[in-house]
Amino acid sequence: MGEANRTSTQEAVDSQREADQPHESLMAYFGADNPLKLDAGVELTPFQIAYKTYGTLNAARSNAVLICHALTGDQHVASVHQETKKCGWWETLVAPGRPIATERYFVICPNVVGACMGTTGPSSTDPQTGKPWGLAFPVITIRDMVRAQAMLLDHLGIDSLFAVAGGSMGGMQALQWAASYPERVFATLPIACATRHSAQNSAFHEVGRQAIMADPEWRGGRYHLEGTNPRRGLAVARMGAHITYLSDAALHRKFGRKFQDRENPTFSFDADFEVESYLRHQGISFVERFDANSYLYLTRAMDYFDIAADCGGVLANAFKGTATRFCVTSFTSDWLFPTSDSRAIVHALNAAGARVSFAEIVTDKGHDAFLLDEPELFAIVRGFLDGASKARGLNVLTPP
Amino acid sequence: MNMLTRTDSDPNLASAVRNNGGARVDLLLVADMVERGARVLDVGCGDGELLRLLAERKAVDGRGIELSREGVNECVAKGLAVIQGDADTDLGDYPDDAFDYVILSQTLQATRHPRLVLEHMLRIGSHAVVSFPNFGHWRVRLQLLFAGHMPQTNMLPYSWYDTPNIHHCTIKDFVQLCTGIGVKMERSVALNAWGSPLRLNAPWWFWNMFGEQAVFLLSRKG
Numbered sequence: 001m002g003e004a005n006r007t008s009t010q011e012a013v014d015s016q017r018e019a020d021q022p023h024e025s026l027m028a029y030f031g032a033d034n035p036l037k038l039d040a041g042v043e044l045t046p047f048q049i050a051y052k053t054y055g056t057l058n059a060a061r062s063n064a065v066l067i068c069h070a071l072t073g074d075q076h077v078a079s080v081h082q083e084t085k086k087c088g089w090w091e092t093l094v095a096p097g098r099p100i101a102t103e104r105y106f107v108i109c110p111n112v113v114g115a116c117m118g119t120t121g122p123s124s125t126d127p128q129t130g131k132p133w134g135l136a137f138p139v140i141t142i143r144d145m146v147r148a149q150a151m152l153l154d155h156l157g158i159d160s161l162f163a164v165a166g167g168s169m170g171g172m173q174a175l176q177w178a179a180s181y182p183e184r185v186f187a188t189l190p191i192a193c194a195t196r197h198s199a200q201n202s203a204f205h206e207v208g209r210q211a212i213m214a215d216p217e218w219r220g221g222r223y224h225l226e227g228t229n230p231r232r233g234l235a236v237a238r239m240g241a242h243i244t245y246l247s248d249a250a251l252h253r254k255f256g257r258k259f260q261d262r263e264n265p266t267f268s269f270d271a272d273f274e275v276e277s278y279l280r281h282q283g284i285s286f287v288e289r290f291d292a293n294s295y296l297y298l299t300r301a302m303d304y305f306d307i308a309a310d311c312g313g314v315l316a317n318a319f320k321g322t323a324t325r326f327c328v329t330s331f332t333s334d335w336l337f338p339t340s341d342s343r344a345i346v347h348a349l350n351a352a353g354a355r356v357s358f359a360e361i362v363t364d365k366g367h368d369a370f371l372l373d374e375p376e377l378f379a380i381v382r383g384f385l386d387g388a389s390k391a392r393g394l395n396v397l398t399p400p
Numbered sequence: 401m402n403m404l405t406r407t408d409s410d411p412n413l414a415s416a417v418r419n420n421g422g423a424r425v426d427l428l429l430v431a432d433m434v435e436r437g438a439r440v441l442d443v444g445c446g447d448g449e450l451l452r453l454l455a456e457r458k459a460v461d462g463r464g465i466e467l468s469r470e471g472v473n474e475c476v477a478k479g480l481a482v483i484q485g486d487a488d489t490d491l492g493d494y495p496d497d498a499f500d501y502v503i504l505s506q507t508l509q510a511t512r513h514p515r516l517v518l519e520h521m522l523r524i525g526s527h528a529v530v531s532f533p534n535f536g537h538w539r540v541r542l543q544l545l546f547a548g549h550m551p552q553t554n555m556l557p558y559s560w561y562d563t564p565n566i567h568h569c570t571i572k573d574f575v576q577l578c579t580g581i582g583v584k585m586e587r588s589v590a591l592n593a594w595g596s597p598l599r600l601n602a603p604w605w606f607w608n609m610f611g612e613q614a615v616f617l618l619s620r621k622g
Contacts, residue, residue, distance in 0.1 A: 358483035379477040387479020
């Protein structure tokens, strides 16, 4: 028991360090003179944003591409982690020679507000108390995340983005960017997302949150102070969510009914099946890198997301008169953000007279497909960005 | 039918047809009917060849709808603003007067409700350009008359049981539809089997007999 407690305390200290001083990241600090005005009606101040950049900003400052990460992502979109040698989460798309070519574009990837990898969130230290925020952290929205990113761009002296791209919650931010700051976004690529979170998706999120809150180690969100960690609750939340990122076909292809390291069932509740063992592994490894309270806040932000509600219930009004180019992409086997969600975006954009491309990609990999090796997605992103580059006059590379 | 005023000889068109640079003649004819810099919606845009041509030669602001997923993905990868959609069901989502031209190239005969599609086109756009294979062409007539089977030609290569073309029409039929729904026919061109425009002073029955395909520029009346 004593051993377990020490480990928990050490973990708490480590995650605290990552939340306040993340590894291999750039930092932007916003003081009392520059608060983040939240949809909840309060101000977050002071706060900080952890971010990464790749490539070089050209002289005209016109080649910046903002990458927005998904629920459990971070700013390390394309970098190889020096210690773990783990690759960036979107290195298939963002790298030299890849569709979002870092020799051509200046890529910025910030950690979102509310997350736990260096941007201010519930596990960050509240400067007023010197202790982690915990549940005293205000509830944030996707629009708040985007507002903070706009402040980061001001800080970097970038008036207008060549493109914003993201999948899932990142796609929501890409759409919100186009709705909140149309004059600052030349092109946007919302992938596998929607303009509002569905009841089914909010229901899944609620299950995940309840799993965390039901873990006695959560301690009403004060686990950092009490040296505990709601590992089991967070792992169960992740296991449930992970199923929604896959598809029946992908699970069957990968695991079928195969047993894990055994020939026959044990007639117990061990992980007899490979799929059980896989899910348990997903849960356990997630706990190593993610903060339970951040999971509560970020899932909540997604639940609140509804662009049309901000515009009198008419989605097209959110994009009225926009000059931004849109490239909407969905995947056939994604049941979390099905193609019908993307079609709703496209209908609204058509009604608003926006310049929109929309492609549905055939895959059995489910929602996760946006992170995986999908050559058709790469061809579409590349073609769309090439076309937009021409229109933006980015053909000539400005030497650094 | 004599209410139709056919186009005067167009030197641009003539030279385009002669030096077509590998582009299909019917696409060049369609492109020729579109004003420079216009807002264009290409319904059933296929692999995006016409949109590309229009962007290059007419600097249009072009959008496309295509039913096949392969076609859409190919278009988007070319940098064209194309969405997956169905002419029969998705035109209703577009607001009035969103475009200067709505183009339906070789697709009318494959729609479920050609009349409704045409009406939507002229609601969404101030002009419509429609090209279609002429089912009144003499080869088509002869095949049915003498061979006694459903016609198959270069323009209509499918067997009756697997054709996407469910609403064939002749040039005469199409003109009647336009008249029936009160559409103004501004220009029209018929192409013979070799892809050359037929003589403009040829009579209508001649077009209907020897035109293998036709291209019409339409606008709202009044």
